[in-house]
Amino acid sequence: xxxxxxICVAVMAAVTYFIRALPLVAIRGRIKSRFFKSFLHYVPFVxxxxxxxxxxxxxxxxxxxxLIGFLVAVAVSLLGASLPIVSILSVISVFITELFI
Amino acid sequence: MLKFIKSIKEVISVKSxxxxxxxxxxxxPVFFGYLAVSFSFGILARGLKLDPAGIVxxxxxxxxxxxxxxxxxxxxxGAGYIELALTQLVxxxxxxxxxxxxxxxxxxxxxxxxxxxxxxGNTDEVFALAVSYGGELTPAYFYGLMTAALPGWVSGTALxxxxxxxxxxxxxxxxxxxLYAMFIAIIIPPxxxxxxxxGIVGASMAASFxxxxxxxxxxxxxxxxxxxxxxxxxxxxxxxxxxxxxxxxEN
Numbered sequence: 221x222x223x224x225x226x227i228c229v230a231v232m233a234a235v236t237y238f239i240r241a242l243p244l245v246a247i248r249g250r251i252k253s254r255f256f257k258s259f260l261h262y263v264p265f266v267x268x269x270x271x272x273x274x275x276x277x278x279x280x281x282x283x284x285x286x287l288i289g290f291l292v293a294v295a296v297s298l299l300g301a302s303l304p305i306v307s308i309l310s311v312i313s314v315f316i317t318e319l320f321i
Numbered sequence: 322m323l324k325f326i327k328s329i330k331e332v333i334s335v336k337s338x339x340x341x342x343x344x345x346x347x348x349x350p351v352f353f354g355y356l357a358v359s360f361s362f363g364i365l366a367r368g369l370k371l372d373p374a375g376i377v378x379x380x381x382x383x384x385x386x387x388x389x390x391x392x393x394x395x396x397x398x399g400a401g402y403i404e405l406a407l408t409q410l411v412x413x414x415x416x417x418x419x420x421x422x423x424x425x426x427x428x429x430x431x432x433x434x435x436x437x438x439x440x441x442g443n444t445d446e447v448f449a450l451a452v453s454y455g456g457e458l459t460p461a462y463f464y465g466l467m468t469a470a471l472p473g474w475v476s477g478t479a480l481x482x483x484x485x486x487x488x489x490x491x492x493x494x495x496x497x498x499x500l501y502a503m504f505i506a507i508i509i510p511p512x513x514x515x516x517x518x519x520g521i522v523g524a525s526m527a528a529s530f531x532x533x534x535x536x537x538x539x540x541x542x543x544x545x546x547x548x549x550x551x552x553x554x555x556x557x558x559x560x561x562x563x564x565x566x567x568x569x570x571e572n
Binding site: 225226227229232233234235236237239241244245247248255261262264265266268270271272274275281285286290296300301302303304306309310311312315318 | 350354372376382385388396401409410414418420422423424441448453495497500501503506507511512518521522533546547554556558559562563
């Protein structure tokens with residue numbers, strides 16, 4: 221069966237929007253349970269950490285440049301640099317590394 | 322009296338305009354990161370002989386990286402609508418957790434209808450920036466982030482579809498790390514200040530690495546992996562290191 225890409229796009233958009241909107245509509249007030257409050261407090265850190273590693277190591281043209289970009293980002297954030305700076309320095313370090321490989 | 326109300330209105334709108342602009346500015350790294358990622362998405366989708374307008378529309382209406390990358394493969398292979406819907410459900414289920422966390426961050430004063438618009442823009446990156454915002458999150462700031470992020474995603478897709486080679490490959494490769502660097506910049510500072518958070522970040526990365534390296538387990542899709550580890554690790558952390566109310570206000 222040949223599917224129509226516009227219907228595909230509509231189906232995908234509906235599913236994705238539903239997932240994103242449901243909790244925002246359902247959870248209106250402040251959660252009182254200490255457990256759930258703590259759980260949701262930790263969610264962003266875990267999700268982002270899981271997405272970063274080891275995915276970051278295959279985000280560029282090669283393993284070595286990605287590793288250097290990763291280490292630069294960690295080091296620069298530890299030094300307290302702001303978000304755009306961390307991002308730009310990491311990209312530059314990857315770019316320079318790849319010039320030599 | 323009327324003058325008084327008018328001046329209050331002005332103060333409010335000036336304040337939310339500056340908050341909005343701050344959102345746009347903080348969202349700029351996402352704009353460039355998205356430009357690079359969606360550019361390669363556009364090239365890839367066009368390579369699969371999908372309809373150009375359909376591809377751009379997909380980016381404009383879905384606004385999700387992993388889901389779209391998975392979808393173009395399925396669509397090109399002629400997958401049915403139900404299969405497509407289920408794949409999106411699994412890959413994007415992590416947004417359910419993110420929106421739950423976001424629901425606790427939004428200012429009480431924000432009218433309800435804003436949540437319906439904010440939901441659309443709750444991508445990994447916008448979410449990451451929104452939750453790391455100091456204090457209560459206002460819709461204006463969130464819309465600022467969306468204003469920077471969405472055009473990057475859509476125009477990058479369009480550029481990829483049209484050209485295939487506007488940016489040199491070297492630059493594109495380097496830009497690939499931009500979004501990851503941003504995530505790192507968001508999780509490292511709180512981890513430095515708080516030992517519990519540092520331990521959780523380290524444990525999450527280690528667990529994620531094991532999930533991608535161990536036999537059998539490594540076949541779990543990345544969408545499921547994120548959900549399983551997020552629920553598991555956050556729940557364990559919540560049991561052993563419950564957050565005090567005072568501490569939460571600090572963050």
